[in-house]
Amino acid sequence: MRPKDDAKVEAIYEATLRQIDEVGIAGATMARIARDAGVATGTLYTYFENKHELLSKLYVRIKSGAVAEFVRDMPADQPYRIVFRRVWLNMLQFNVQRHLEGTFMAQFYRSTYISEEVRAEGLRLFQPINALLDRGKREQLVRDVDNALLHAAISGPIYETAQLVHEGRLTLNDEIIEQVFQMTWDSIKA
Amino acid sequence: MRPKDDAKVEAIYEATLRQIDEVGIAGATMARIARDAGVATGTLYTYFENKHELLSKLYVRIKSGAVAEFVRDMPADQPYRIVFRRVWLNMLQFNVQRHLEGTFMAQFYRSTYISEEVRAEGLRLFQPINALLDRGKREQLVRDVDNALLHAAISGPIYETAQLVHEGRLTLNDEIIEQVFQMTWDSIKA
Amino acid sequence: MRPKDDAKVEAIYEATLRQIDEVGIAGATMARIARDAGVATGTLYTYFENKHELLSKLYVRIKSGAVAEFVRDMPADQPYRIVFRRVWLNMLQFNVQRHLEGTFMAQFYRSTYISEEVRAEGLRLFQPINALLDRGKREQLVRDVDNALLHAAISGPIYETAQLVHEGRLTLNDEIIEQVFQMTWDSIKA
Amino acid sequence: MRPKDDAKVEAIYEATLRQIDEVGIAGATMARIARDAGVATGTLYTYFENKHELLSKLYVRIKSGAVAEFVRDMPADQPYRIVFRRVWLNMLQFNVQRHLEGTFMAQFYRSTYISEEVRAEGLRLFQPINALLDRGKREQLVRDVDNALLHAAISGPIYETAQLVHEGRLTLNDEIIEQVFQMTWDSIKA
DNA sequence: TATGAATGAGCCTTCATTCAT
DNA sequence: TATGAATGAAGGCTCATTCAT
Numbered sequence: 040m041r042p043k044d045d046a047k048v049e050a051i052y053e054a055t056l057r058q059i060d061e062v063g064i065a066g067a068t069m070a071r072i073a074r075d076a077g078v079a080t081g082t083l084y085t086y087f088e089n090k091h092e093l094l095s096k097l098y099v100r101i102k103s104g105a106v107a108e109f110v111r112d113m114p115a116d117q118p119y120r121i122v123f124r125r126v127w128l129n130m131l132q133f134n135v136q137r138h139l140e141g142t143f144m145a146q147f148y149r150s151t152y153i154s155e156e157v158r159a160e161g162l163r164l165f166q167p168i169n170a171l172l173d174r175g176k177r178e179q180l181v182r183d184v185d186n187a188l189l190h191a192a193i194s195g196p197i198y199e200t201a202q203l204v205h206e207g208r209l210t211l212n213d214e215i216i217e218q219v220f221q222m223t224w225d226s227i228k229a
Numbered sequence: 230m231r232p233k234d235d236a237k238v239e240a241i242y243e244a245t246l247r248q249i250d251e252v253g254i255a256g257a258t259m260a261r262i263a264r265d266a267g268v269a270t271g272t273l274y275t276y277f278e279n280k281h282e283l284l285s286k287l288y289v290r291i292k293s294g295a296v297a298e299f300v301r302d303m304p305a306d307q308p309y310r311i312v313f314r315r316v317w318l319n320m321l322q323f324n325v326q327r328h329l330e331g332t333f334m335a336q337f338y339r340s341t342y343i344s345e346e347v348r349a350e351g352l353r354l355f356q357p358i359n360a361l362l363d364r365g366k367r368e369q370l371v372r373d374v375d376n377a378l379l380h381a382a383i384s385g386p387i388y389e390t391a392q393l394v395h396e397g398r399l400t401l402n403d404e405i406i407e408q409v410f411q412m413t414w415d416s417i418k419a
Numbered sequence: 420m421r422p423k424d425d426a427k428v429e430a431i432y433e434a435t436l437r438q439i440d441e442v443g444i445a446g447a448t449m450a451r452i453a454r455d456a457g458v459a460t461g462t463l464y465t466y467f468e469n470k471h472e473l474l475s476k477l478y479v480r481i482k483s484g485a486v487a488e489f490v491r492d493m494p495a496d497q498p499y500r501i502v503f504r505r506v507w508l509n510m511l512q513f514n515v516q517r518h519l520e521g522t523f524m525a526q527f528y529r530s531t532y533i534s535e536e537v538r539a540e541g542l543r544l545f546q547p548i549n550a551l552l553d554r555g556k557r558e559q560l561v562r563d564v565d566n567a568l569l570h571a572a573i574s575g576p577i578y579e580t581a582q583l584v585h586e587g588r589l590t591l592n593d594e595i596i597e598q599v600f601q602m603t604w605d606s607i608k609a
Numbered sequence: 610m611r612p613k614d615d616a617k618v619e620a621i622y623e624a625t626l627r628q629i630d631e632v633g634i635a636g637a638t639m640a641r642i643a644r645d646a647g648v649a650t651g652t653l654y655t656y657f658e659n660k661h662e663l664l665s666k667l668y669v670r671i672k673s674g675a676v677a678e679f680v681r682d683m684p685a686d687q688p689y690r691i692v693f694r695r696v697w698l699n700m701l702q703f704n705v706q707r708h709l710e711g712t713f714m715a716q717f718y719r720s721t722y723i724s725e726e727v728r729a730e731g732l733r734l735f736q737p738i739n740a741l742l743d744r745g746k747r748e749q750l751v752r753d754v755d756n757a758l759l760h761a762a763i764s765g766p767i768y769e770t771a772q773l774v775h776e777g778r779l780t781l782n783d784e785i786i787e788q789v790f791q792m793t794w795d796s797i798k799a
Numbered sequence: 800t801a802t803g804a805a806t807g808a809g810c811c812t813t814c815a816t817t818c819a820t
Numbered sequence: 821t822a823t824g825a826a827t828g829a830a831g832g833c834t835c836a837t838t839c840a841t
Contacts, residue, residue: 044821063341065255068814070824079420079823081817090815142339149336149392151253158396184408187393192412195385202339203377218374222382226416230649230802231840237804259832269806271834276804280832420823421819427825443721445635449811459827461813466825470811522719529716529772531633564788567773572792575765582719583757586728598754602762606796614800638835640803649802651838660836 048086050076052097056139064094064146095157098147101140102161108133110167119180120224126171127193127220134201135211141201165190175227182229192226238276240266242287246329254284254336285347288337291330293354298323300357309370310414316361317383317410324391325401331391355380365417372419382416428466430456432477436519444474444526475537478527481520482541488513490547499560500604506551507573507600514581515591521581545570555607562609572606618656620646622667626709634664634716665727668717671710672731678703680737689750690794696741697763697790704771705781711771735760745797752799762796 054076058067069090073080087093109129113122134141147153148161172189175181181189200219203209244265248257259280263270277283299319304312324331337343338351362379365371371379390409393399434455438447449470453460467473489509494502514521527533528541552569555561561569580599583589624646628637639660643650657663679699684692704711717723718731742759745751751759770789773779 066341069816070814073824080815081420081824082822084816085821146339149332151251151256182408182412184412185399185405187398188390188405188409188412191386191389191393191409192416195387195389196381196416197385198388199381199385200378203381208377209375215375215378218372219378219381222372222374222378222416225418226382226386226412228415230651231804233804258830260830270832271807272805274833421825423825441721446721448809450809460811461828462826464812526719529712531636562788562792564792565779565785567779568770568785568789568792571766571769571773571789572796575767575769576761576796577765578768579761579765580758583761588757589755595755595758598752599758599761602752602754602758602796605798606762606766606792608795639837640835643803650836651803652801654837655800 047076047078047082051078051083051086051093052100055093055097056101056143059143059146060139064143064150064152091152091154094147094152095154098144098153098157099160099164101144103164105133105140105144106164106167110171119175119178123171123175123224124220126168127197127223128216130194131197131200131216131219134197135204138201138205141198142205145198176229179229181227189227193223196223233276237266237268237272241268241273241276241283242290245283245287246333249333249336250329254333254340254342281342281344284337284342285344288334288343288347289350289354291334292351295323295330295334296354296357300361309365309368313361313365313414314410316358317387317413318406320384321387321390321406321409324387325394328391328395331388332395335388366419369419371417379417383413386413423466427456427458427462431458431463431466431473432480435473435477436523439523439526440519444523444530444532471532471534474527474532475534478524478533478537479540479544481524483544485513485520485524486544486547490551499555499558503551503555503604504600506548507577507603508596510574511577511580511596511599514577515584518581518585521578522585525578556609559609561607569607573603576603617646617648617652621648621653621656621663622670625663625667626713629713629716630709634713634720634722661722661724664717664722665724668714668723668727669730669734671714673734675703675710675714676734676737680741689745689748693741693745693794694790696738697767697793698786700764701767701770701786701789704767705774708771708775711768712775715768746799749799751797759797763793766793 051072054072055067058071058075061067062071069083070080072093073083076083083093087096109126111129113125115122148158168190169186172181172186176183196219200209204211209215241262244262244267245257248261248265251257252261259273260270262283263273266273273283277286299316301319303315338348358380359376362371362376366373386409390399390401394401399405431452434452434457435447438451438455441447442451449463450460452473453463456463463473467476489506491509493505528538548570549566552561552566556563576599580589584591589595621642624642624644625637628641628645631637632641639653640650642663643653646653653663657666679696681699683695718728738760739756742751742756746753766789770779774781779785
C-alpha cells in the first residue's frame with residue numbers, strides 16, 4: 040500500500056512515540072495514538088495493517104535514523120580515536136536527547152511484539168557501526184573480540200547512562216561525558 | 230481452615246516469571262498466571278492485592294535475591310580484583326543463567342507498572358554493590374567517579390551480553406568470559 | 420461513518436428499564452442491557468461513560484419526562500381543585516401505567532448509585548409541582564405546611580397504591596380512584 | 610438447623626443491617642457482613658443456607674419486630690383516635706429512628722431477593738394493624754375502604770417523611786409531627 | 800462448630816479491529 | 821480515503837459459596 044499522505048504517516052509515528060513514552064507500549068492504544076496524531080482511529084488502518092505493523096515499521100525507521108545519526112559528521116579521514124569518539128558521542132546524545140526513540144527501541148526489541156525478521160533487519164542496519172569497529176581492529180587500536188561483545192561494551196553503558204539521566208539521577212556535563220567516554224574507550228581499546 | 234501456603238506463593242511467583250518471559254508483562258494476565266501456577270484466578274487475590282502488588286513484590290524479592298547472589302562466596306579478605314571478579318562473575322551468571330529473573334527486572338524497571346517507591350527500594354537493595362565500589366575507590370584501584378556511572382559501566386555490558394546469549398548470538402566459554410571481564414575491568418580500574 | 424444514533428440511545432434506555440424491572444438495579448448488568456437493546460456491550464460505552472452515567476442520565480430523563488407528564492393537560496385557568504385533581508391523576512396514572520419508570524426512580528433514588536448532584540437535579544425538576552402547591556396555599560385551599568410534607572402526603576400514597584396494583588392486590592376503577600383522591604385531597608386541603 | 614449461638618445470629622443480623630445501610634443491599638457482601646459481625650465468612654453458612662435466606666429471615670424478623678413496636682403501649686381501651694394516634698406515632702418513630710430497619714424493609718420488599726412466600730408472610734404479620742383499621746371502620750370513624758388503601762394512605766406518607774428526615778431535608782418536632790398526623794387522620798377519617 | 804483460603808463464574812470496562820457512511 | 825461508531829473477546833477484579841483444617 041502506497042500511502043498518499045506522508046505527513047500523516049509522520050504524524051502517526053510521532054504520536055506513537057509520544058504515547059509510548061507517556062503510557063508505555065501496552066498503554067498506547069490505537070485510539071490514543073490516532074487522537075494524538077489528529078486522525079480517526081480507522082485511518083491508522085489505512086496506513087498500517089495493524090498495531091504490530093505500525094510498531095515494526097516505526098522500529099525499523101527509528102533504528103535506521105538512529106544509525107544515520109550515529110555516523111553523522113563522522114570525520115572519516117581523522118585518526119581512529121577521533122572518529123570513534125564522534126560516533127560514540129552521537130550515540131550517547133541520541134540516547135539522551137531523543138529518549139523517546141531510544142526507549143522505544145529498547146522496549147520494542149525486548150517485547151513480544153517484535154518478529155524475527157524485524158530483529159534481523161535491525162541488526163543489518165548496524166552494519167556501519169560494525170565497519171567502524173572492523174577498522175579499529177585492522178588498525179590494532181581495538182581489541183580483537185567479537186563485534187557483538189564490543190557492541191555490548193559500548194551500548195550497554197550508553198543505555199544505562201541515558202536511563203540515569205532520564206531518571207534525574209545524573210546530569211551530564213563535559214567532564215562526566217569525558218569520564219564515561221574514557222571508560223568505554225579503555226574498555227575496548229587494544 | 231487451610232493456612233496460607235508459602236509453596237503457593239512460590240508457584241505464583243514462578244508462573245509469573247514464566248508467563249512474562251513468554252508473553253511479556255502486559256500479556257501475562259492474571260488468568261494465565263493463575264493457570265500456570267495451578268490455582269484459581271481468585272486465589273491470586275488472596276495473596277496479592279492486585280497485579281501491581283504481585284509484580285512489585287516479585288521485583289523486590291528477585292532484586293534482593295539477585296544482590297544476595299552477587300555477593301555470594303565473596304572472598305572479602307582477598308585482593309580487590311579477586312573480590313570484584315567474583316562479584317562480577319556472579320552478576321554475569323545470574324543474568325545469563327536466570328534469564329527469566331534478569332529479563333523481568335529489566336522489563337519491570339522500565340515499565341509503567343513500577344512505582345517510585347519500588348524503584349527506590351530497588352536502588353536501596355544495591356547498597357552492598359556500592360560498598361564494594363567504594364572499597365575499590367578507597368584502595369585507589371577503581372576510578373573516582375560516581376557509583377552510578379561505574380554501575381552503568383559494569384551492568385550495561387552484562388545485560389547486553391546476557392541478551393546476546395539468550396538470542397543465541399553468543400555462547401559463553403571461559404575465554405569469552407575472560408574477555409568480557411577484562412573489558413569491564415579496564416573500564417573501571419583507576 | 421455511522422452517526423450516533425438516537426434510536427439506539429432510546430433502545431438502551433428502554434432495555435435498562437426492562438432489565439431493572441426484571442432483575443433489579445444490581446442484576447441489570449451492562450451485558451444484559453446491551454443484549455436486550457440489541458447492541459454489543461461495548462456500544463453502551465459509546466453513549467455512556469459507565470454504568471453510573473447511564474443510570475443517572477436515565478433517571479434525570481425519566482424524572483423530567485414524568486414531571487412533564489404530571490402537568491400535562493393541566494387546566495391552569497380552572498378552579499384549584501380541578502387543576503390539582505388533573506395533576507394528581509396524571510401522577511397516579513404515570514406510576515401505575517409506567518410502572519417501569521416509577522419503580523426505577525424509586526429504586527435509584529434510594530440506591531447507592533445515585534450521586535448528590537443527581538439527587539439535587541431531581542429535586543430541581545420538581546419545581547412545577549411546588550408551584551402548584553404554592554398556588555394552593557395562596558388561595559388558602561391547601562394547608563400551610565412545608566411543600567416537602569405535602570409532597571410526602573401526595574406521593575407516598577400514590578407510590579404505595581401503584582405498588583398494590585403492580586402486585587395484583589388492587590385493581591383500579593373510577594370508584595377506587597375517587598376514593599384515593601378524596602383521601603389525599605382531605606389530607607392536604609386547608 | 611438449630612443455631613447454637615443466638616448471640617452470634619444477633620450479631621450477624623445487626624452487621625447485615627449496618628452494611629446494607631452503608632453500602633446498599635448489593636454492596637453488602639457476605640465477607641463484609643461476616644467481618645462486621647466478627648465471625649468468619651464460612652460461619653454465616655452455618656446459620657443461614659445462603660445470602661437469600663439470611664436476608665429473608667432478617668426481613669421477617671424485622672417486620673414482626675416492627676409490628677410489635679407499632680402496637681406497643683397501645684391504650685386499647687381508649688377512644689379510637691387516641692389509640693390510632695399511638696400506633697401511628699409508633700410507626701413514624703420506628704421509621705425515623707430505626708432507619709436501617711425501615712430502609713432495609715423497603716429495599717428488600719421491592720428487590721428481586723424477596724420470594725412470594727416471604728412477601729406473603731410479611732403481609733400476614735400486619736394482621737394487628739388491619740384489626741385496628743377494622744375497629745375504626747366498625748366505629749364509623751374510618752372510611753369504609755379497602756384496608757390496603759388505608760394502609761397506603763398511612764404508610765406512604767410515613768415512609769416519605771422518614772426519608773426526608775434521613776436526607777436532612779426535614780427536622781421533626783412536635784408541631785410538625787402534629788401536622789403530619791393531622792393530614793393522615795384527615796385522610797382516613799370517615 | 801468455626802475458620803478463612805480456594806474456587807470460578809460473572810462483573811464492568813477496554814481496545815484492536817471492522818464497517819457503514 | 822477518512823471517519824468514528826460498532827463489535828465482542830479479553831482483562832482485572834469481586835464475591836457467593838465450598839471445603840480442608
